[in-house]
Amino acid sequence: MPVYLIAMRESPVRDTEAMAEYQRITRENTGEFQLKPLAVYGAMEVMEGRAPDGVIIAEFPSMEEARAWYQSPAYQAAIPYRQQAADYRVIFVEGL
Numbered sequence: 529m530p531v532y533l534i535a536m537r538e539s540p541v542r543d544t545e546a547m548a549e550y551q552r553i554t555r556e557n558t559g560e561f562q563l564k565p566l567a568v569y570g571a572m573e574v575m576e577g578r579a580p581d582g583v584i585i586a587e588f589p590s591m592e593e594a595r596a597w598y599q600s601p602a603y604q605a606a607i608p609y610r611q612q613a614a615d616y617r618v619i620f621v622e623g624l
Contacts, residue, residue: 530587530623531594532566536580538615550609557602562589581614587623594620 541547567585588594597603598620610616 529591530589531591532621532623533563533584533586533588533594534619534621535584536617536619537569537582538580538617540581541614543613546609547613550606550613553602553606553609557600557606558597561597561600562593563587563597580617588620591620591622 564587565584566587567583569582569584572579572583588597598618
């Protein structure tokens with residue numbers, strides 16, 4: 529069953545250097561995982577609620593693969609840079 533990562537940036541980027549380092553680490557270390565980007569900071573039309581600053585949606589083949597990516601040493605090393613750079617909400621949701 530596919531699993532979707534939904535990452536919502538809740539605030540504008542406050543530290544561009546930290547964000548650049550986060551992006552560098554994640555780009556270099558996602559190749560071993562079956563992660564398929566579906567939407568990356570595209571234009572939004574908010575129908576209800578407060579608009580996030582940006583949204584990323586990615587697909588994994590399973591919850592196990594999504595957790596393995598999130599819990600990998602490389603991604604765990606990247607998280608502090610993301611948290612320093614901006615406020616995010618990160619969710620895994622099972623697809624149909």
